[in-house]
Amino acid sequence: MRSHTIVASPxxxxxxxxxxxxxxxxxxxxxxxxxxxxxxxxxxxGEVFERTERQLKEYFAGQRREFDLPLAFGGTPFQRSVWSALLEIPYGETASYGELAQLLGKPAASRAVGLANGKNPISIIVPCHRVIGSTGSLTGYGGGLERKRYLLDFERRPSPRERASTSV
Incomplete structure (x- = not known):
């Protein structure tokens, strides 16, 4: 039985x-x-909504770089493999569709990787925003390029702890 809630975010x-x-x-x-x-x-x-909202607040406050939540993916086996690979892209870094295809052992599948990436059902937490074009360009994003740009810029900023340590 599915349920949902709506939470605020930047x-x-x-x-x-x-x-x-x-x-x-x-x-x-x-x-x-x-x-x-x-x-x-x-x-x-429920607990999963409370944990998710708390972890999203920590993420947007610059206090969390990885999520620790129980996730359930639908989709095809290939889509699930792409979504799992997205979880391996570190905070503040990016990968191209081609690099993901190589990682999955399917070097000719960059277009299929892009299609699966676009259908990621758990955005932000499964960081599809970290995937860019082979030239470094911001390519499509299900949430819109403005949000993708925001998330990438946000992750490239120093955390509050990093800012405090450089100002001493």
Whole structure:
């Protein structure tokens, strides 16, 4: 049984979707490939929503670089492999679609990687925003290029702790 809640973020409202105690969706307002609202289930609360909201607040405060949440992916086996590979891209870094395809052992599949990346159901936490074009250009992003630019710029800023240590 799915349920959902909406939380505020610097990227606008985020719809969190959970099923069986695991997060299975994080969608931005007006996100491309956003499922129809009825598929989100009823409005609800619960531990996974509380943990996700707390970790998102820590992330946007510059206090968290990795998420520790139970995740449940739908999708095809190939999509799931791409989404799992996204979790390996470190905070503040980027990878190209071609590099992800190489990592997956499918060097000719960069276009398929791009399509799977665009359908990532758990944005921000599964960092599809960290994938860029082979020339370093910002290519499509389901949440819009403005949000992608914001997230990449945000992750490149020094954390509050790093800023404090350089000002001493």
């Amino acid at each position: 990227c606008g409202p985020l719809t969190l979707v959970a099923e069986g105690g695991a997060l299975c969706g994080l969608y931005m307002h007006e996100q491309r490939h956003r499922p129809a609202e009825p598929t989100f289930g009823s409005r609800g609360d």
